Amino acid sequence: MRRTGWNSMILALMVASTAIAHPPESGYHLLRKYALSPADGSAGEYFDYIYVDSSARRVYLSHGTEVRVISADDGSLIGNVTGFKRDHGIAIASEFGRGFVTDGANGKVSIFDLQTLKVTGDVQAAPDADCVIYDAASKRVFAMSGDAKSATVIDAKTGATVQTVGLGGGPEFAVADGKGTVYINLEDKGEIVALDSHTLEIKSRWSVAPASAPTAIAMDREHRRLFSAGRNPQMLVVMDADSGKVIQSFPISSGADADAYDPETGFVFVSTREGMIHIFHEDSPDKFSVVDAVRTEYGAKTMGLDAKTHNVFVDTADFGPPPAPTPQRPHPQPAPVAGTFRVLVYGR
Numbered sequence: 402m403r404r405t406g407w408n409s410m411i412l413a414l415m416v417a418s419t420a421i422a423h424p425p426e427s428g429y430h431l432l433r434k435y436a437l438s439p440a441d442g443s444a445g446e447y448f449d450y451i452y453v454d455s456s457a458r459r460v461y462l463s464h465g466t467e468v469r470v471i472s473a474d475d476g477s478l479i480g481n482v483t484g485f486k487r488d489h490g491i492a493i494a495s496e497f498g499r500g501f502v503t504d505g506a507n508g509k510v511s512i513f514d515l516q517t518l519k520v521t522g523d524v525q526a527a528p529d530a531d532c533v534i535y536d537a538a539s540k541r542v543f544a545m546s547g548d549a550k551s552a553t554v555i556d557a558k559t560g561a562t563v564q565t566v567g568l569g570g571g572p573e574f575a576v577a578d579g580k581g582t583v584y585i586n587l588e589d590k591g592e593i594v595a596l597d598s599h600t601l602e603i604k605s606r607w608s609v610a611p612a613s614a615p616t617a618i619a620m621d622r623e624h625r626r627l628f629s630a631g632r633n634p635q636m637l638v639v640m641d642a643d644s645g646k647v648i649q650s651f652p653i654s655s656g657a658d659a660d661a662y663d664p665e666t667g668f669v670f671v672s673t674r675e676g677m678i679h680i681f682h683e684d685s686p687d688k689f690s691v692v693d694a695v696r697t698e699y700g701a702k703t704m705g706l707d708a709k710t711h712n713v714f715v716d717t718a719d720f721g722p723p724p725a726p727t728p729q730r731p732h733p734q735p736a737p738v739a740g741t742f743r744v745l746v747y748g749r
Contacts, residue, residue: 427668427680427693428749432712435476435744440465441483446718446737450532451659451705452491453714457515460705460714461491461500464742468502470518473707473714476744480518485511490533492542494557501542501555503530510544510553512560522560526553536577539598543583545572552585554601566601568594573616574659576627578642584627586615593618593629593640607645612636617660617671624686630657630671637671637679639689649689653679658702663711668692672704672715674734678747697745700737712748 439446449463453473461482462469468482468491486506493500493515500513508528513520527549535542535557542555550571554563570587577583582604583596591613595605609615612631615638619628625642635655639648656674663670667683680693701715719741723733 427695429678429680429693429695429713429747430749431697431745432748433476433746435471435746437462437464437469437471437478437742437744439740439742440467440469441481442466443739446739446742447487448716448718448737448742449488449703450490451703451714451716452493453705453707454493454495455708455710456495458709460707460744461493462716462744463488463491463502463703471744473710473712476746482511482513482518482520484520489531490544492533492535494535494540494542496537497558499557499560501533501535501544501557503533503544505529505531505546508546510542510555524553524555524560524562527551527565532572532574534575534577534583536579536581536583536598538577538579538581541598543575543577543596543598545575545585547571547573547588552596564601566596568596568603569606570594574618576618576620578620578622578625582642584618584620584642586618586629588614588616588632591615591631593627593645595642595645605645607640609638609640610647611650612638616657619660619662619669621662621664621683621686623664624683626662626683626686628660628662628669628671630660632657635673637669637681639669648687651679651681651689651691653677654694656702659704661704661706661713663706663708665708666711668711670704670706670713672697672702672713674700674702676701676717678704678713678715695747697747700735701745710748712746714744714746716742716744718742 447465452461527546529548570590614633617630654675700717718737720735
């Protein structure tokens with residue numbers, strides 16, 4: 402090979418090495434802001450999980466007594482799923498034309514029709530029913546209840562309860578690998594449990610140290626990497642989904658409540674109550690780098706990722722002073738102001 406050929410090869414290798422060592426800046430910034438009206442029948446303002454159905458171009462927003470459904474493209478209102486006392490998580494089983502919503506205050510999971518957005522049935526769950534996910538491998542829905550330290554398992558096709566599984570700790574959020582395993586954060590134990598979605602047996606139980614109090618969890622399914630965000634200390638932990646080995650950990654701001662992984666860009670996102678979206682990059686399955694920390698607004702702790710546009714949705718409201726402390730809540734958070742609910746869209 403001529404010297405010019407060698408020089409070109411060396412230059413190409415240098416460029417590739419630099420790209421891996423220094424991933425590009427995220428470029429994420431506020432694109433749009435949607436102000437939404439108060440929830441019907443709600444005495445105050447409350448919001449929780451966000452679910453983005455990228456294929457259907459819908460964003461499902463947990464909003465107190467309702468689930469608000471808006472367009473992922475322009476924020477226009479598609480409709481509302483109503484009849485809740487205080488809803489939390491949303492799961493979508495598109496192949497059965499059904500959605501599932503947890504109502505923690507009523508201790509149930511409601512099933513709704515994706516076309517009409519009408520509730521078609523309820524499934525009894527434990528009090529404090531919170532996170533809910535759909536596992537395509539087993540065709541089952543898993544609803545987590547922190548107070549009961551259990552998961553209610555539902556057949557997505559029939560709507561029948563399959564089993565209630567004791568988890569040995571309070572679950573916060575879960576993610577399915579699509580191959581028959583559901584990974585669940587146990588906030589009070591500082592652990593992740595790996596649950597077989599077919600046999601409903603716990604296969605593994607791993608510590609998330611050096612993090613603790615894990616809340617949000619996401620997954621790179623191709624490379625078998627878990628991303629668990631903890632609140633005490635405030636850290637994101639990258640783990641091997643097969644061995645539970647901690648690969649890397651990173652400090653984050655306070656109040657982590659959601660994270661997401663984008664397989665096309667290699668970005669890992671973590672949103673926090675403090676008003677920050679932390680962005681990391683998967684340089685390789687064993688090497689992750691800090692890319693960005695995008696300032697949002699206080700309270701914008703829940704998040705959804707649009708896999709088509711790579712936009713990130715968070716929601717929040719204005720906040721007043723915190724309520725008076727109680728024995729049950731000695732350190733209450735500032736209270737959101739009714740009628741100020743809004744969605745913020747970040748992208749490049």
